[in-house]
Amino acid sequence: MREPQQDRSRATRQRLLEAAIECLADVGWAGSTVAVVAERAGVSRGAAQHHFPTREDLFAAAVDYVSDVRTEWIREHSADLPSGRERTKAVVDLVVRMYTGQVFRAALHLWVAASSDPQLRELVVPLEAHVGRAAHQLALDLLGVDESTPGVRETVQATLDLARGLGLANLLTDDGKRRARIVERWAEMLDASLNTLA
Template structure:
């Protein structure tokens, strides 16, 4: 009994420490980019000793990958929750697009972009990142199909959903260095009209 109670707080502390490291890492990716995210800065910001950090994440790549995977999962849950609050009727398509665009302009997208670009020229990192990106891509596609009520057995519908996701990804990339919310809103208005026409 004593053993069990001693072990549980230890496990909890370890989990909490891991979570703090991941959150600190994502914040630094957004603020300073991949190159500026050093393991020293992460351990300082998380208030975790270097030894404890190395126990959880032996290398910077391990830490950055786990951090992006973690926020991607959290964000996936948030997307699913936001999806359940979407309106029905005529405003629905536009609301789905705004939800997706919010996702692709969020700090999670920015952190993922930093990881993604770093992985492009780092084969070890790419071997981890590519399967994560594929899984996330499939999940986001499936969610979008469901939210739009799109019937992918009809010709051209699958490509329309893919184009929608590539469009919001392009909008997300554009927003990383120029704030163009107004432009984005007008484009989403227009795309919502077309999507409704095409899916009707």
């Protein structure tokens, strides 16, 4: 039985978005042309341009897709977190893993490209702000803290900023051993700080 056209079209679009993220993560913005993305997705350039007439259209959709993937990834991996002090460490580890994976690498290439491309910047800035707010709220929820308590908002934001920094440090070399020690120590400090603020 033939797959309905709408389902095939949706599947092609999904493959193109996933390929765009992979390309950004692997070869950066400069190397991520529509032709390269189409080839990686296993579709013709014409099919790619049918879904996304320009490179900007493709990567605008990819930016949106990256945002959804990053948020969903956190939700999926937060279902079975432990309780007590181990929970803080698990939350910190989860947040750090989000910023050391392929999706963050792809997002980072978009940030760098957007810093010198006003049209791309207009697309990236609001989406990154949305993802940042979602990640912040999710961290608050997972840690079980209320940001209306003085100091909590800044402490949780420092955790997200630390995770981004660790993601940057991991770009060129595997920073896993050092990162594990930092996650362990930061979780201890975060737990003590949040208990003091509560």
